[in-house]
Amino acid sequence: xxxxxxxxxxxxxxxxxxxxxxxxxxxxxxxxxxxxxxxxxxxxxxxxxxxxxxxxxxxxxxxxxxxxxxxxxxxxxxxxxxxxxxxxxxxxxxxxxxxxxxxxxxxxxxx
Amino acid sequence: xxxxxxxxxxxxxxxxxxxxxxxxxxxxxxxxxxxxxxxxxxxxxxxxxxxxxxxxxxxxxxxxxxxxxxxxxxxxxxxxxxxxxxxxxxxxxxxxxxxxxxxxxxxxxxxxxx
Numbered sequence: 554x555x556x557x558x559x560x561x562x563x564x565x566x567x568x569x570x571x572x573x574x575x576x577x578x579x580x581x582x583x584x585x586x587x588x589x590x591x592x593x594x595x596x597x598x599x600x601x602x603x604x605x606x607x608x609x610x611x612x613x614x615x616x617x618x619x620x621x622x623x624x625x626x627x628x629x630x631x632x633x634x635x636x637x638x639x640x641x642x643x644x645x646x647x648x649x650x651x652x653x654x655x656x657x658x659x660x661x662x663x664x
Numbered sequence: 665x666x667x668x669x670x671x672x673x674x675x676x677x678x679x680x681x682x683x684x685x686x687x688x689x690x691x692x693x694x695x696x697x698x699x700x701x702x703x704x705x706x707x708x709x710x711x712x713x714x715x716x717x718x719x720x721x722x723x724x725x726x727x728x729x730x731x732x733x734x735x736x737x738x739x740x741x742x743x744x745x746x747x748x749x750x751x752x753x754x755x756x757x758x759x760x761x762x763x764x765x766x767x768x769x770x771x772x773x774x775x776x777x778x
Contacts, residue, residue, distance in 0.1 A: 557706075584764055595668070595754060595769035596707070641706050645764070651720050652697060652767075654706035 557642045557655030565661040572629040574658040576642030577622075585618055586643045587627050588654070596641065599627075634664045667691055668757050668770035676776045677745050685740040685773045689757030695719070696738040697767065698730060699754040707754055713738055714760055742775075750777045 557578040566572050578585070584603050588596040602609045602618045602625070609616045615628040629636055642655045667690035677683050689696050695714045699707035709722035713732035727743040736757070742749055752774050756767035 586766075595771045596756075596767075597769070598766040601764075601766065645761075651722060652709050652712070654699070654708070657706045 557644055557653060559640070559642060559655045559658040561658060562656070563659045563661075565663065566632055568632060568634055568662055568664050570632055572632050572636070572660055572662070574627050574640055574660070576625045576627070576655050578625075578642070578644050578653070578655070579623065580646060582620075582644040582646070584645055585616075585625050587614075587616060587625075588641045588643055590639045590641065590657075592638075599640075629660075632660075632662045634662050636660060637662050668755065668768050670753075670755055670770035670773050672773060673771070674774045674776075676778065678778050679745055679747060681745050681777075682741065682743045683745060683775060685742075685753050685755075685775070687738045687740070687755035687757075687770055689736045689738065689755075690768045693757035693759060693768070694736050695758050695760050696732055696736065697756045697758070698738070698740045699756070700724075700749075701752040701754060701772075703751070710740070745777045747777050750775060 557576050560575045586601045587599040590596045600611045600616050602616050613630045618625045639657045639659045641657045644653050669688045671686045697712040698710040701707040710724050711718055712720040716732045729741045732738045752772045754772045756769045758767045759765040
């Protein structure tokens with residue numbers, strides 16, 4: 554089974570609005586990453602947050618991590634039509650060389 | 665675009681056949697990971713190769729096997745194909761330990777098993 558689950562499964566917003574998606578995971582982690590995927594293509598890395606960090610920013614992206622709740626959120630501010638994609642969180646297992654993706658949130662930004 | 669390439673782009677096989685998928689890693693990366701992504705799902709980790717050795721494996725049966733070559737390119741082999749093997753297969757290259765390093769993904773190979 555996959556490590557993470559994203560919520561909501563699908564999100565539709567107007568251009569210029571903010572988009573928030575959440576990720577929950579099951580076991581202790583070292584780091585959590587967010588990736589983006591356009592239309593069944595390869596994934597693109599967005600941001601990495603370490604288990605000892607609580608918040609991180611990169612451009613219009615803001616990621617938070619709450620290890621006590623085993624959850625993370627990705628906020629995209631001032632969304633654009635080009636942000637339309639699926640977004641996945643991914644975690645590494647604290648032990649062993651394994652890497653887990655969540656189920657993904659499909660974001661549609663309407664121009 | 666990343667420097668990771670995969671071949672072929674699309675492939676159609678029948679149940680019971682064998683398939684080999686190929687991946688060329690980005691320059692400077694010695695770690696390759698393979699993922700299976702079913703339609704509408706997130707990628708599932710198959711295994712990881714580091715310096716030509718398997719260095720981590722997900723919950724996939726032994727009929728999923730791989731190789732990594734001295735130039736760090738990699739192959740994924742699947743024997744005795746089943747209908748449920750139909751998926752997008754993604755490879756990603758990175759520096760060692762993809763948990764702490766960005767992974768660079770190829771465009772994927774879409775496998776259809778009939």
